[in-house]
Every structure is written in structure tokens, then in C-alpha cells.
Amino acid sequence: MSVAGLKRAARESVSGLPREFWWLWTSTLVNRLGAFVATFMTLYLTLERGYSASFVGLVVALHGLGGVVSSLVAGVLTDRLGRRPTLMAAQVSTAFSVALLGFMEHPAAIAAVALLVGVTSNASRPAVQAMMADIVRPEDQVRAFALNYWAINLGFAVSATVAGFVAEYSYLAGFLGEAAMTLACAVLVYVKLPESRPVRTEAEKAAAEPEVGLGTVLRDGRFMGVVGLSFLISLIFMQGSFGLPLAMGEAGFSTADYGLVISVNGLLIVLLQIPVARFVEHRDPQKLLVISALLAGYGFGLTAFGGSVWSLALTVCVWTVAEIINSPTQMALVARLSPLHGRGRYQGMYTLSWAGASLVAPLMAGFALQHFGAAWLWGSTAVLGTVAAAGYWLLMRGLTEEDAEVAAAPASEQPASENPAAAPTAA
Structure with missing residues (x-):
């Protein structure tokens, strides 16, 4: 492809998105640039x-448990208080909690604050995803x-490298650095992002449209099916962080x-994330999700045959392509x-x-490796992918055909009550 073609492709990848999205994107990038606790907590404690x-x-499990609790609570707050206040409060x-963790010395205090960090650090996710659905067509x-x-991923890649050098100098500096970057995100949200929560119209108020509660989400069979499938896919992808290092160590x-x-x-x-996203953007989501699930399951399954660093790296290529396809398609x-x-x-339940898969x-990895061996672990990922x-x-x-037509139609052709691209209200 020519230089002009590359420039045109890059321009098309980022064009047409509202200004609010790019401030939210910047907040995400800054937040991930400051990531330290999730990457180095195990090394810090050992x-x-x-x-x-x-x-x-135990501490890692408590951190994950905090994420499970905050997913639902933050989802409710995102609808009741709004996206912006929930996001600011979470950040x-x-x-505060990350900075506090750096000063804790007693085991019980470390465990308690790690739980608090898990609660607060995951509380922003439903708000970010709901706001993105509000402001993007x-x-x-x-x-x-x-x-x-x-x-x-870009922010995490940079932060993991920089934080490694910071940790050699001072772990406390890493904790305080993440706290400062997260606080900067809160300031950015306060200054640049208006509230995007849709306001009920007079017609909706007159019709006494029922409020959406957690019970409504749980009774939505199709959506809970997505949540269940997301849990299975998460179990597979997380073996890159849990099962793979354990199996490689044993080998x-x-x-x-x-x-x-x-x-x-x-x-x-x-x-590849941006060019692949352009390729799959208007393709059949059913096929994309099926293909990504198979690539994920069997990509990890191929790990059983990896006898060298390079062969294992090739298996990572397979399931990474699955991750690149699955994540934006499933979130959409x-x-x-x-x-x-x-x-x-709904975003909180998702x-x-x-969060549940992280627990x-x-x-799953420890039990399979201890009692059955690595081949059984990788075989189970292939089964889960299938x-x-x-x-x-x-x-x-x-x-239904109606759902598909609404999803595919331009925002201007959708009913006003279903249009998530309505202009954000003033904060």
C-alpha cells in the first residue's frame, strides 16, 4: 500500500467519531499508562x-473479588447518578486506595486495601462503556x-516497561505514580467530559416507562447468554496470564x-487492532464471534504441542487474533x-x-496442572472455545430481523428512544 493509501486508511479509522469519545479515549490511555498495581503486585508482595x-x-483473589462486587454496584450508580460522577468518583x-496500599505493612491491612483497590479500580468500567455507547453512533x-x-493495550505496554524500571528504584514510587496518573484522569473527566446519560422524554414519563433494575437484566435471557459466553471466553484468554506461565515453568x-x-x-x-477493526467493522457479528471463539480455544489448545519459545509464540499469534476480533465485536x-x-x-453485568473469570x-489452571497435567488444561480450552x-x-x-435492522441502520433512521448517539446533556 502507498503512503497516501496508508494515510487515507488511518484517517478513515479515526474519522466520524465525536469529540467526547476522544477525551474518553485519552482518559483510558492515561489511566493505563499509570498501571502498576495489577502488573507488579505479585512481585511486590513476594x-x-x-x-x-x-x-x-489470597491478596490477588481479594483484588479480583473487589472487581466482582464493584461491577454490579458501579453499574447501578452509572444509571442512577450518571456516567460522569460515577467515573470521577471511581478514579x-x-x-487514594492505590497510594494507601503502598504504605501498608501489616498483612491484614495489605489484604483489606487490596480488596478496596479491586473495588475502586473496576468501578469505572461500566461508566466508560455506557458513556461510549451513549455518544457513539x-x-x-x-x-x-x-x-x-x-x-x-498501548498504555499497558508502555507502562509495563517503564514501571519495571521504576520498581527497581522504588515500589512506593510506582504506587504513587499510578495514583497521580489516575487522579489526572479524574481531572480530565471533570474538565472535558459532559454527562451523557440519556434523559427521559416527556412521552416516556407520561407512559410511566418502568425503571430498569438488576432483575430486568437477569430476566433478559439473550443478554445473559452474552454474559455467560463472555465468561467462557474470558476463562480462555486469562490462561495467557495464569495457565501459560505455570505450564511453561513446569516445562x-x-x-x-x-x-x-x-x-x-x-x-x-x-x-493489528486498528486495521483488523476496519476489516471487521461492517461484517456479520455472528460469524466474527464464532470464528474468534474457535481461534481462542484452539489457539490455546495448540500450546500443548509447543516445545520451543518460537512455537509457543506462534500459538499466541493465533489466540491474539481471536482477542482482537472478539473484544470490539462483543462490546458492540x-x-x-x-x-x-x-x-x-447492563454494562455492569457484562x-x-x-471479573468472575479472573477469580x-x-x-482452573492450578487444579488442571496439579491433578491432570498441561495437556488437559489446553484441551479444556479447546472444548470451551467450541x-x-x-x-x-x-x-x-x-x-430478530428487527433487531438486526435497528443495529445496522444509521442513527438518524433509528427511533429516538433507541438512539444512543443523542447529544450529551450538559453536566
């Missing part, structure tokens, strides 16, 4: 503090979610080998299925699927 592996496992409290949402996911690979292998994941996402599907005045609760995935693919195929078949 190398710096000298705690046992069992205690570290300010995250900055339906036909642009796959691209918008892909760009946001790209920012997450005699070094930590440097694992670092080299897993770095392929971040590199490919940074390089969640936005499509979420009712206008219940997006926070976030719960990932189960380490247990089940998820079948689930997506059946679930998407259930979408």
Missing part, C-alpha cells in the same frame, strides 16, 4: 515484602470499542522465555442489547463476567 505464595494468592477513590461502535481497546522455560512469548500478544494488538453487541435507560446496569481462571462458538451461533440466530 520480592519486596517477602510474603508466601499462599498469602499472595479519585482508586488514586451504532454503526461506529465496533470501531470505537476497538480504538479504546487499542489504547488500553523448564525461564521467566524471560515467558516474557518473550507473552510480549507477542501486546505487540500484535498494538499493530452488548451496547446493542442494552436498553437506553439501563446501560449502566463487566461481572470478566475462576487461576483456580462450546462458546456454538453458543454464539445459536444466540445470534435468535436475533
Whole structure:
């Protein structure tokens, strides 16, 4: 492709998205540039503090439990208080709790504050995703979610490198640095982002339209099917962080080998997320989700045959492509299925699927490796991928023609009560 062609492709990838989206995107990037706790908490507790592996496992589990709790609570607050105040409160409290964690020394205090960090750091996700669904037109949402996911991974790749050097100097500096970056995000949200929560029209008030509660979400069979499938996919992808390093360690690979292998994941996402998003943007989501589930399951399944660093890196290439396809497509599907005045609760339930998987995935990896061996772990991911693919195929078949037409129609042609691209209200 010529230079002019590359410039045109880049321009098309970012054009047509509202200004508010780019401030939200910037907030995401800054937040991930400051990531430290999630990356280095295990090393901090073992190398710096000298705690046992069992205690570290407890702390990591409590951090994940905090994410499970906050997913639902933050979803409710996003609908009741609004996206902007929920996001600001989450970021300010995250900055405080992360800074506090750096000063904790007693084991009980460390465990308690780690739980608090898990609650606060995950509370912003439903608000961010609901706001993105509010301000981006339906036909642009796959691209918008892909760009946001790209920012997450770009920020994480940079922060992991920089934070590694910071940790050699001072772990406390890393905690305080993340707190400062998160606080900067809160300031950015306050200054640049207006509230985007849709306001009920007079007609909706006159019709006494019922409020959307958590019970409404739980009774939505199609959406809960998406949540269940997201949980299965999350179990697969998280084996890159839990099962893969354990299995490689048992096979005699070094930590440097694992670092080299897993770095392929971040590199490919940074390089391919945007061009792949342009390729899949207007394609059949049913096929994309089925294909991504199969690539994820069997990509990890191929790990059983990886006998070298380079062969393992090739397997990472397979499931990374699945991740690149699945993430924006699935998030756009969640936005499509979420009712206008219940997006926070729906996004909170969707976030719960990932938070729950972060608790189960380490247990799944440890149990399978200890009792059955690595081959069984990778075989189980292939099974999960097959089940998820079948689930997506059946679930998407259930979408009515009306749903498909609404999802595909330009924003101007959609009913006002279903148009998530309505202009944000003033804060």
C-alpha cells in the first residue's frame, strides 16, 4: 500500500467519531499508562515484602473479588447518578486506595486495601462503556470499542516497561505514580467530559416507562447468554496470564522465555487492532464471534504441542487474533442489547463476567496442572472455545430481523428512544 493509501486508511479509522469519545479515549490511555498495581503486585508482595505464595494468592483473589462486587454496584450508580460522577468518583477513590496500599505493612491491612483497590479500580468500567455507547453512533461502535481497546493495550505496554524500571528504584514510587496518573484522569473527566446519560422524554414519563433494575437484566435471557459466553471466553484468554506461565515453568522455560512469548500478544494488538477493526467493522457479528471463539480455544489448545519459545509464540499469534476480533465485536453487541435507560446496569453485568473469570481462571489452571497435567488444561480450552462458538451461533440466530435492522441502520433512521448517539446533556 502507498503512503497516501496508508494515510487515507488511518484517517478513515479515526474519522466520524465525536469529540467526547476522544477525551474518553485519552482518559483510558492515561489511566493505563499509570498501571502498576495489577502488573507488579505479585512481585511486590513476594520480592519486596517477602510474603508466601499462599498469602499472595489470597491478596490477588481479594483484588479480583473487589472487581466482582464493584461491577454490579458501579453499574447501578452509572444509571442512577450518571456516567460522569460515577467515573470521577471511581478514579479519585482508586488514586487514594492505590497510594494507601503502598504504605501498608501489616498483612491484614495489605489484604483489606487490596480488596478496596479491586473495588475502586473496576468501578469505572461500566461508566466508560455506557458513556461510549451513549455518544457513539451504532454503526461506529465496533470501531470505537476497538480504538479504546487499542489504547488500553498501548498504555499497558508502555507502562509495563517503564514501571519495571521504576520498581527497581522504588515500589512506593510506582504506587504513587499510578495514583497521580489516575487522579489526572479524574481531572480530565471533570474538565472535558459532559454527562451523557440519556434523559427521559416527556412521552416516556407520561407512559410511566418502568425503571430498569438488576432483575430486568437477569430476566433478559439473550443478554445473559452474552454474559455467560463472555465468561467462557474470558476463562480462555486469562490462561495467557495464569495457565501459560505455570505450564511453561513446569516445562523448564525461564521467566524471560515467558516474557518473550507473552510480549507477542501486546505487540500484535498494538499493530493489528486498528486495521483488523476496519476489516471487521461492517461484517456479520455472528460469524466474527464464532470464528474468534474457535481461534481462542484452539489457539490455546495448540500450546500443548509447543516445545520451543518460537512455537509457543506462534500459538499466541493465533489466540491474539481471536482477542482482537472478539473484544470490539462483543462490546458492540452488548451496547446493542442494552436498553437506553439501563446501560449502566447492563454494562455492569457484562463487566461481572470478566471479573468472575479472573477469580475462576487461576483456580482452573492450578487444579488442571496439579491433578491432570498441561495437556488437559489446553484441551479444556479447546472444548470451551467450541462450546462458546456454538453458543454464539445459536444466540445470534435468535436475533430478530428487527433487531438486526435497528443495529445496522444509521442513527438518524433509528427511533429516538433507541438512539444512543443523542447529544450529551450538559453536566
